[in-house]
Amino acid sequence: MKDLLMHIHPLRAHIEEVLPLTDQEFDFILSHFTPVSKRKHQYLVQEGELVNKEHWVIKGCLKAYFFDQNGKEYIVQFAMENWWITDYEAFNNQIRASFSVDCIEDCELLAIDYASREKLSSEMHKMERFWAKKTKLAFIASQKRILSLCRNTAKERYEMLLNQYPQLVQRVPKKMLASYLGVSRETLSRL
Amino acid sequence: MKDLLMHIHPLRAHIEEVLPLTDQEFDFILSHFTPVSKRKHQYLVQEGELVNKEHWVIKGCLKAYFFDQNGKEYIVQFAMENWWITDYEAFNNQIRASFSVDCIEDCELLAIDYASREKLSSEMHKMERFWAKKTKLAFIASQKRILSLCRNTAKERYEMLLNQYPQLVQRVPKKMLASYLGVSRETLSRL
Structure with missing residues (x-):
């Protein structure tokens, strides 16, 4: 009875949105990941340090960002569940990071190191x-971001963000949204 | 003797930079592609039309671009051999294009349609x-372009382009380089 009530593992649900897995396949996949808990403000990636892990977000919200020479923060990307x-x-x-990633909220994550990711994807066509597919989507999203940085006003970019990720706009402090959109906090308030 | 003098197919050489192929594997891969010849100024992708093909450049140079509401051209990406x-x-x-792609020089290309690409990549782990890997590199390049659009001056972006793709800077008209960098033709001359 307890087994019947158990939820499917969130990583399995996530992968199975793309393709089906057997129990054995999922156990093999999961054995390559390590659980990571981080508190709000802790970092995953620090600019200038080596980066040996990719993270999948079970719960929480993060930002990828850097500071320019004048100490102005630029947010490259957000991440959520x-x-x-x-x-x-x-x-x-396997070089040093050119930006930092840290937690906007307490986060639960699964981490995979470079060698495990290479091993898993070369041994298992499904992974x-x-x-x-995920990289393709990320590439398309970043192409759209380049287009919108060239093509759209800050107001239009804010509306696109609101349409596409309403939950993100709710959860992320306005100051960070402004950094992501490349406008001042005051301009964002007017939008 | 003739066989000995024959060059390896350029697509095979390109794929084998990532992983080795048998003759049989390469023949199977190549059977999914169609040769395409285009003259300078002809297009591969037209904004607003459906896009059913991805192209690999054997020879030539292309640009991906759009015009804003004021008729100003923005170049999203170049492509070469x-x-x-x-x-x-x-x-x-399988939706309509949000930008156009056309030829800056006469081009020789190999085209693959969506269904063939899906079939080939699901049947063949190597592909x-x-x-x-190619998508990962494209994603990383577009992440760097976002970072440089936020972080670097036009002068710095021009120097990065010159360092990374000296051949591109030689081949592409200055007016297009200016559109790619988001500066006027006059500003580019000063750089």
């Missing part, structure tokens, strides 16, 4: 396929 | 892996 986050250039090329 | 290009959001979601 079911999103994957790291500095991919640093992770992929290669799953990550290929 | 060994690059893959399409409107990936439109191709992946899934190859495209996953």
Whole structure:
């Protein structure tokens, strides 16, 4: 009875949105991940440090950001439940991070290191396929962000964010939304 | 003797930079592609149209671009030999293109349609892996472009382009480089 009431593992549910897994396959996948708990304000990636882990968000909200020479913060990306986050250039090329990632809320995450990710995707076509699809979506999202940085006003970008991620706009402090949109806190209030 | 003098197919050389292939595997892969020749100024993707093909560049140079409401051209991306290009959001979601792609020079390309790409990558782990790596690199490049749009001056972005793709800067008209960098032709001359 207890088994029947148990929920499916959230990572399994997430992967199975793309393709089905057997119990055995999921156990094998999960064995490559390590649970990580972080408190609000703790970091996952620190600018200038080596990056050996990619994280999947079970619960919580994070930001990827850097400061320019004048100490102005730029937010590159947010992440919430079911999103994957790291500095991919640093992770992929095993070099030092060019931005930081830290927690806007207390976070529960699953971490996978570079060697485990390579092993898992080369041994298991399904995981290669799953990550290929996720990377494709991330690439498309970043292409859209480039287009919108060139094409749209801050007001339009705010409306797009509101339409696409209403929950994010609720959860993230207005000051950070302003940094993401590249406007001042005062301009954001007027939007 | 003739066989000995024949060059390896450029697509095979390109894929084998990531992983080795047997002759049989490469013949199977190549059977999914169609050769395409385009003259300078002809387009591959037209804004507003459905996009059913991804292209790999054997020879030539292309630009992905759109015009804003004031008729100002924005260049999203260039492509040269060994690059893959399409409107990936439109191709992946089988929706209408949000930008155009056309030829800056006469181009020789290989085209693959959506169904063939899906079939090839689901039947052949090696091709899934190859495209996953290429998509990862494209994602990293677009993340860097977002960072540099936020972080760097036009002068710095021009120097980065010059360092990374000296050949591109030679081949592409200055007016287009200016559109890519988001500066006027006059500003670019001063850089």
